Amino acid sequence: NAGVTQTPKFQVLKTGQSMTLQCAQDMNHNSMYWYRQDPGMGLRLIYYSASEGTTDKGEVPNGYNVSRLNKREFSLRLESAAPSQTSVYFCASSGVSEQYFGPGTRLTVT
């Protein structure tokens, strides 16, 4: 089992560019999540998907969109990147309760 995988590991964007962060899990979990982690602010929920076909906003959804492509995959899209979106992004999935996290994507927007 690979658990939760994320691509890419690192990315540098210029302001205004777009990109999609990919996430996949092989644990047959129903729920998936996207967080951002900034120094001194912990992890903040961007969007989540309770099950295939559903998505909902978290604490900080502005500037992001998501797609739950199927049960395994949950992508996060930045349509027009801004320097304020420089962060480390984590994807997670859960079955009954515990969330399992991926290794993260470090994104820098210049």
Next chain:
Amino acid sequence: GENVEQHPSTLSVQEGDSAVIKCTYSDSASNYFPWYKQELGKGPQLIIDIRSNVGEKKDQRIAVTLNKTAKHFSLHITETQPEDSAVYFCAASQNSGTYKYIFGTGTRLKVLA
């Protein structure tokens, strides 16, 4: 909405000593409280959790206590070792089908050899 406060933000202890990290939450409906450990360059990993129908839970050198009345819960690490050095996060969640976590801001633990 829920708010989780975590203290201290940094903690240094001598190897073999105990470490205590404290969190408070605001929403009395929260009923699941996990603790995550994050090593440098990695994603957070669950180390222990507690549900609101339990006051204390222990797993070897790690224990968590919960005081529902005061709305606070704490992580206790005994006999600390250098490999315990990491950032620790508490979180609070409600059992509503999907466990949406609200995380604390993290505690950087340094165990000095």
